Amino acid sequence: MIFDFNPLYVFYIAAALTGVLAAEGFYLLVSNTRDYRSRVNRRLEISGKGESREKVLVQLRRERGLSADGDSLFGVAWFSRLVVQSGVKISLPRAILMIAGAGLACAFAAFMAKRDPVIALAAGGAGAVLLPLGLLIVKRNKRQGEFGAKFPDAIDIIVRSLRAGHPVPIAIGMVARELPDPVGTEFGMVADEITYGADIETALRNMMHRVGQEDLPLFVTSVAIQSTTGGNLSQILENLAKVIRERFKMRRKIRGLSAEGRAGAMILNLTPFAVFALVNFVSPDFYGYVWDRPSTTVVLGGALFWMFVGNLIMRRMVNFKF
Numbered sequence: 001m002i003f004d005f006n007p008l009y010v011f012y013i014a015a016a017l018t019g020v021l022a023a024e025g026f027y028l029l030v031s032n033t034r035d036y037r038s039r040v041n042r043r044l045e046i047s048g049k050g051e052s053r054e055k056v057l058v059q060l061r062r063e064r065g066l067s068a069d070g071d072s073l074f075g076v077a078w079f080s081r082l083v084v085q086s087g088v089k090i091s092l093p094r095a096i097l098m099i100a101g102a103g104l105a106c107a108f109a110a111f112m113a114k115r116d117p118v119i120a121l122a123a124g125g126a127g128a129v130l131l132p133l134g135l136l137i138v139k140r141n142k143r144q145g146e147f148g149a150k151f152p153d154a155i156d157i158i159v160r161s162l163r164a165g166h167p168v169p170i171a172i173g174m175v176a177r178e179l180p181d182p183v184g185t186e187f188g189m190v191a192d193e194i195t196y197g198a199d200i201e202t203a204l205r206n207m208m209h210r211v212g213q214e215d216l217p218l219f220v221t222s223v224a225i226q227s228t229t230g231g232n233l234s235q236i237l238e239n240l241a242k243v244i245r246e247r248f249k250m251r252r253k254i255r256g257l258s259a260e261g262r263a264g265a266m267i268l269n270l271t272p273f274a275v276f277a278l279v280n281f282v283s284p285d286f287y288g289y290v291w292d293r294p295s296t297t298v299v300l301g302g303a304l305f306w307m308f309v310g311n312l313i314m315r316r317m318v319n320f321k322f
Contacts, residue, residue: 040177040178040179040180040184041176041179041180041181041183041184041185041188042060042063042181042185043056043060043176043184043185043188043189044176044177044184044188046059046060053192053195053196054192054196056192057189057192057193057196060185060188060189061189063089064083064084064087064089064210065080065083065084065088066084070193070206072084081209081212082133082136082137082140083095083136084209084210085140085143085144085210085211085212086136086137086139086140086143087139087140087143087182088136088139095132098132099128099132100128102127102128102131102132103124103125103127103128104124105127106123106124106126106127106128106131107120107121107123107124107127108120109123110122110123110124140212143182143211144211144212144213144214146181146182147182147183147186147211147213148213148214148215148244148248149248150179150180150183151183151213151215151216151219151244152241152244152245152248153179153183154175154179154183154187155219155237155238155240155241155244156238156241157171157174157175157178157179158171158172158174158175158237159234159237159238159241161174162233162234162237163234168200168223168227168233169191169194169195169200172187172190172191172194173187173188173191175187176188176190176191182211186207186210186211187207189203189206189207189210190203190204190206190207191203193206200223200224200227201220201223201224201227204219204220204223204224205220207220208220215244215247218240218243218244219237219240222236222237222240258317258318258319261314261317261318262318264314265311265314265315265318268310268314269307269311272303272307
């Protein structure tokens with residue numbers, strides 16, 4: 001026979017799998033529940049080290065680019081808001097190093113391509129500004145999407161806690177203990193701020209500015225109105241959770257319906273570059289006699305500009321705000 005299979009190997013494999021599963025079962029049996037809960041979100045992870053709530057709040061603020069009192073460390077308001085809402089844990093010296101590194105990388109790539117110091121300097125300046133901003137915008141959008149997906153669950157926890165007779169700060173604290181980041185840590189910071197003297201509305205508005213998610217103002221306004229005029233807050237929040245879930249479903253439906261347009265836009269963007277790379281690979285000298293002419297830069301710049309305009313038009317066609 002070409003391949004002689006020994007049935008004893010099946011026994012060895014089964015014995016090895018049995019040992020692995022037994023070890024995993026023993027680990028899950030004796031693992032500490034507190035260690036598991038500390039991994040739910042960043043705030044619980046820090047709290048598990050025995051730090052006081054005040055120190056935990058201060059550390060979380062500093063990780064988000066805020067001072068110990070919650071004020072911004074950057075002078076430019078829109079940039080500070082972008083850094084905080086992106087959730088990036090970065091200090092000011094590290095941010096400066098990253099910006100400088102992005103600029104140097106772009107300058108080096110431009111100098112190797114054109115051998116012109118002026119173009120390299122311009123590319124370095126553009127890279128130092130655009131690359132970090134683009135990364136922060138992507139991180140902010142991703143974080144806001146994650147917050148929006150879990151936000152109705154947070155409201156449901158608050159509603160159940162209120163109906164059980166707990167006050168609003170206790171209900172907010174339950175969200176901080178039950179949900180993962182970014183919702184758990186953000187509501188935990190709200191609970192800590194209330195503990196150390198802030199009123200509910202101020203703490204919630206601070207969270208609204210830290211997150212920037214579009215559904216948060218509805219929640220903050222509902223709690224603020226109820227705290228001043230009274231009313232059935234649990235019923236209001238239950239209806240709000242339903243509205244947010246329906247909005248979320250509608251966004252997903254729109255994203256599915258616009259998938260063809262987004263795919264078409266991606267193909268149209270990649271096709272010129274793919275054709276250019278293919279032609280250069282097949283015939284490296286095809287563009288050689290026009291590559292160094294001044295008009296080539298103008299034509300390429302115009303083409304990139306019209307591609308940008310086309311992208312804006314296609315984005316308006318597939319992006320719906322409601």
